Amino acid sequence: MxxxxxxxxxxxxxxxxxxxxxxxxxxxxxxxxxxxxxxxxxxxxxxxxxxxxxxxxxxxxxxxxxxxPLAMAARTSGGTATAAITAARRYSTLRADMASLGYPQPWRPLTARSLGGGHAEQGRRLAHEALTRVAQAGRSLATGNLADVIEEVFGADIAVVDLGTGFDGLATSSEHVKLVVLATSHVPTRQRFTLAHELAHLLADDDQDVHLDRDVYDKAQARDPSEMRANAFAAAFLMPEDILRGAAGAAGFTDDTFATLACDLIVTPSALAYRLLQLRLIDAGTCDRLRSLTAAKAATIAGRGEAFARLVTEATRPRPPGLLARDTYAAYEAGASTLRPYASLLGVDVDQLRREIELEHGTHDAP
Known part of the structure; x- marks a missing residue:
């Protein structure tokens, strides 16, 4: 045909x-x-x-x-990956459709991606450039929703989907699509690390149409060069060296100052302890002691229990891709598409949504 x-x-x-x-x-x-x-x-x-x-x-x-490519992945993958691929295929299909209707992905890649050297060093350099981009946009990783920040600064579509247990996320990249699908989680720090990890795959142009991460902390998986780079990126992106050195000071870290820093950066104590050890800001014995803390315990020590509970609630809530929702509604308003794609993204009945939109417009037009 x-x-x-x-x-x-x-x-x-x-x-x-x-x-x-x-x-x-x-x-x-x-x-x-x-x-x-x-x-x-x-x-x-x-x-x-x-x-x-x-x-x-x-x-x-x-x-x-x-x-x-996701159509092929859907046929060749199984188990816990199936739900993630199904969601990614749905969002990717809609994004490709929007591109064909004149609403392309607003993807903004990094401009200087010279990735010579070791894979870990590549990830750290990529993270430095990404943090510079975030700062230039007037945004901060410590405030606001990380998915919102990444969508605004880099133009990737970020979705959070209930995928059950045993799967962290995936990244998919094609001519028209730059997408990350994350699993809902009761551990917001893990979800945040996964998001940074998947962003690295997109920014590094890893040669994979679909990149599946059942467990971003899996040691066997971490030996893969692209995984080493993505993990190094996530650590340097979420825990910038200058912030850590400034927090260390002359006295080093107490349990209180360490817990406060973990809460400020919204990272797991174990990831922070290993990062500090890597930068030689703590010794191995201190690392072993500090990494035994859980994120919930660190929040209690730092007096951030309520803030941590809000993060957990947010991490367990599904989230449609914000940019894609914006574009599907814009296409509907312009007459280039029906309302159904937008309603589908929001998970609402299209007829009910149409009535609500018409009612709202009627209210605005009333004297």
Missing amino acids: SSVVERVLSLIEASGLSRRAFGQRIGLDESKMSKSLSGARRFSSVDLARIAELCHVTVDWLITGEEP
Whole structure:
């Protein structure tokens, strides 16, 4: 099938509907449908969006005939990865559709990615450049939601999905898609590290269409060069060296000052202890003592119990990709798409959402 018309004809045949009935389903009268199938009239972007929605295909496939990499991953992976890939495929399909409708991913990669040297050093240099970008944008990793910051500064789509246990997240990268899918978690510090880890895969242009991380702390996995780089990036990104050296001071760390620093940076005490040991700011004995603390215990020591509870609540809450939600609604407002993709992202009934939007617009128009 080398043309859009041929692909649409194949979908009509597979649907079991007549051409007239199919046209009615997508809002085209018999005359327009006939002209579109004969080539006398081109299918509009709205037509394509409605066909894709009706037949559960992507606009990108209708235009190009090419299947995205996640479709292959969905067939070859199993177990705990299945739910993550299903979510990633859904979001990636919608992002590719938005690109074809004139709403591309606002991806902003780092400009100077010279990654010579060892993999850990590559990750640290990449983190330094990423932190510079965050500072230039006037944002901070210590305040606000990290997913929001990464979407704003780098333009990646970040989703949080209930994936059950045994899977931390994935990153997927293609021409039109830069996406991270995270698992909901009762350990916000682990979720935060995973997000930084997956961001590293995107920023480093790791040669993987889909990168699955069942356990970002798995020691066997960490021997892979791209994993070594991603872990080094996450540590340096979330625990910047200058902040750690400034916090150490001449007296070093007490349990109180260490717990406060872990809470300030929103990292696990074990990750912070290893980072301090790596920078030779503590010795091995102190590292062993401090890394035995849990994040919850550190919050209690630092008097941050309520703040930690809020972080746990936030980490257990699903989150649709914010940028993608923005773009799907913009496409609907511009008449380039239906309201259904936006409603699907929010997990609400499309008819109810339409009524609420119309009611709100009516209220705004009232004298």
